[in-house]
Amino acid sequence: MIKIREMFKIIKKIIMEKPKKLLLVGGGHAHIFLIKQFALKPIPGVDLFLVSDSNYQYYSGMAAGYVEGIYGLEEISFDLRKMCRHSGVEFIKGRVTGIDAQNRCVTLESDEIVPFDILSLDTGSDxxxxxxxxxxxxxxxxxxxxxxxxxxxxxxxxxxxxxxxxxxxxxxxxxxxxxxxxxxxxxxxxxxxxxxxxxxxxxxxxxxxxxxxxxxxxxxxxxxxxxxxxxxxxxxxxxxxxxxxxxxxxxxxxxxxxxKANPLYKSSGFSVDKDGYMIVNSYLQSVDYDFIFGAGDCISFSEFAYVKKVGVYAIREAPYLYGNLLRFIRNEGLQRYIPQKNYLAIISAGEKQAIMQYQGMAISGGMSYKLKGFIDCRFMKKFKFY
Ligand SMILES: Cc1cc2nc3c(=O)[nH]c(=O)nc-3n(C[C@H](O)[C@H](O)[C@H](O)COP(=O)(O)OP(=O)(O)OC[C@H]3O[C@@H](n4cnc5c(N)ncnc54)[C@H](O)[C@@H]3O)c2cc1C
Known part of the structure; x- marks a missing residue:
């Protein structure tokens, strides 16, 4: 008798349980990756939202090429609305001005309140x-x-x-x-x-x-x-x-x-580093709240002080952010992310020339530019799935 009652309780819980709200703030590099993953594989029982202060996300690696006239605007930008539409993510245009972790909601500049169960932050830097x-x-x-x-x-x-x-x-x-x-x-x-x-x-x-x-x-x-x-x-x-x-x-x-750090994190009461960036652990999880994650320029690792504010890290963190959000939703153990110390940096030098740095080596000229162009265009092609 008790067993049947227990069973009914479980069935009722499954039927009545509301879908979890996963809110992404900022359409940065890591979130671009997440949105594509959601398009490939929807997550059952999770409602997805993206708040962004812009309809477009511009790829900084190609910014100088755009200014010079090598790339058109379309080639360096992601249409976030379109991406969201194809991924089952609800797009909300607005700038987040406050995060209320206790009550699990964010406030927009328009005073609109957006609730969440799990929050992911990829707002870059100012x-x-x-x-x-x-x-x-x-x-x-x-x-x-x-x-x-x-x-x-x-x-x-x-x-x-x-x-x-x-x-x-x-x-x-x-x-x-x-x-x-x-x-x-x-x-x-x-x-x-x-x-x-x-x-x-x-x-x-x-x-x-x-x-x-x-x-x-x-x-x-x-x-x-x-x-x-x-x-x-x-x-x-x-x-x-x-x-x-x-x-x-x-x-x-x-x-x-x-x-420079976005003042949002300090003013919302998060633990921040000396420059005001939100401190996360190696699971990309806020050190204050386990249901808040982050990636890219807006975070600072409690363990890895050598991480710089460059897009390379935001891109490398993306699969870990995605995996850990899923694991958190499913109550599974999280995966540790250890950022690399060395990375390829290529500075565009105009006229299809570039200066490349890798592990103390510096190579300049047209070949470096070609490599940069190849990497940048491949990135855009991979994530412009819509
Ligand atoms: C001109 C230039 C060239 C660069 N070139 C390179 C390069 O070649 N290689 C490299 O590795 N790095 C480069 N960088 C650095 C690189 O741009 C950043 O490290 C990278 O963009 C950080 O990515 P992110 O995902 O953290 O955030 P971002 O790419 O900055 O994206 C954050 C997004 O969040 C939105 N947002 C911000 N605040 C809010 C808010 N409160 N509410 C809602 N939305 C919000 C922003 O509008 C933006 O769309 C360059 C930077 C600049 C300025």
Whole structure:
């Protein structure tokens, strides 16, 4: 008798149990992988949602190629709405401004509340230096990458034959932009002077010395000026003021000052590292809440301090994120992810040239660019399944 009652209870539980809500925030690299997996293999008993502040996700590896004119916008972008439609994921357009882990919901900028049972975060990073006076009003910020559409259009629209272009930041992104704009200005047959201004004493911080040397040689060949130890303190319509007291003029200013943490994690009460990135364990799981996971630039590993804010890691983490979300839903043991220390980095140097770094080796030229093009196009082809 008791057994039959127990059985009814179990059957009732199965029938009545609501599907679990898996909410993805941000359409970053790892989530692109997840959305494709959902298209290939739907997860029974799970409702899927994606909140993204943009309908499109742009692939940063091809961003410089787009600015230069090698790739069209369609070639470097994922249509998130379409991807979601083909994968049974409900797309919600909005920017998440708060995460309430206790009540398992997120708040959007529009004040809409989106509930979840399990949350996965892949929101990337913001651009540093946005608080420098005048940046918002006068500079073209390269992040979010969607900004590159207007940046390119306005650069092409520069009317003066001789224009001064300044790029703030000499990391890989700033350098790639400098080379791309130089190549584009040659196509436009304009005499555009490009200057890279940055606060450090060396370009390409974190790269090998021989990569830096090859890059400096190409910058010199392209007549791109480098101003090291020049920290920008404020900007007016045509003038840039440095902390040193120096002042330079510009007609077009690009802001490429490197990554900065999204304030969302700190303000939502998560454990964050010294820079404000959400701390996760080696299962890509928040150290505060076991039902919250993350990947890409927005996370910081409690164990692996060497992981950099580059897309390579977001891509490598994706299958682990996917696997661990499934395992968590099924109450199975999670799989440990150990990030690699070495990875191939290829900096686009304009005119279908690139500088490649792998384990201390630096190779520059057309072959490096071909390899970069092959890897980037393969990535787009693999995930543009819709
Ligand atoms: C110009 C440039 C070139 C680069 N080139 C390379 C390269 O060649 N190789 C490389 O490895 N790395 C490169 N990087 C670094 C690389 O772009 C990042 O490391 C990578 O994009 C991080 O991926 P992600 O998945 O963490 O997030 P992202 O790709 O940044 O995606 C995050 C997404 O989340 C959305 N989002 C953010 N906040 C919210 C929110 N609150 N609510 C909703 N949605 C939100 C964003 O709009 C975005 O679509 C480059 C960066 C730049 C700027």
């Amino acid at each position: 651009m540093a230096g946005g608080n420098v006076q005048g940046v918002v009003e006068f500079a073209w910020c390269i992040k979010p990458l969607g900004n590159l559409i207007a940046l390119r259009k306005n650069f092409i629209g520069l009317t003066a034959y001789e224009s001064q272009v300044v790029i703030a930041g000499a990391g890989a992104a700033g350098i790639e932009m400098a080379f791309a704009l130089k190549a584009l200005s040659d196509i436009m047959k304009k005499n555009i002077e490009i200057t890279l201004a940055h606060s450090g004493n060396l370009i390409l911080k974190g790269y090998h010395e021989n990569v830096r040397e090859k890059t400096m040689r190409k910058l010199n060949r392209d007549k791109i000026k480098v101003l090291s130890n020049h920290k920008i303190s404020s900007i007016l319509e045509k003038d840039i003021f440095m902390e040193s007291g120096k002042q330079i003029n510009y007609d077009f200013l690009i802001w490429a000052a490197g990554p």
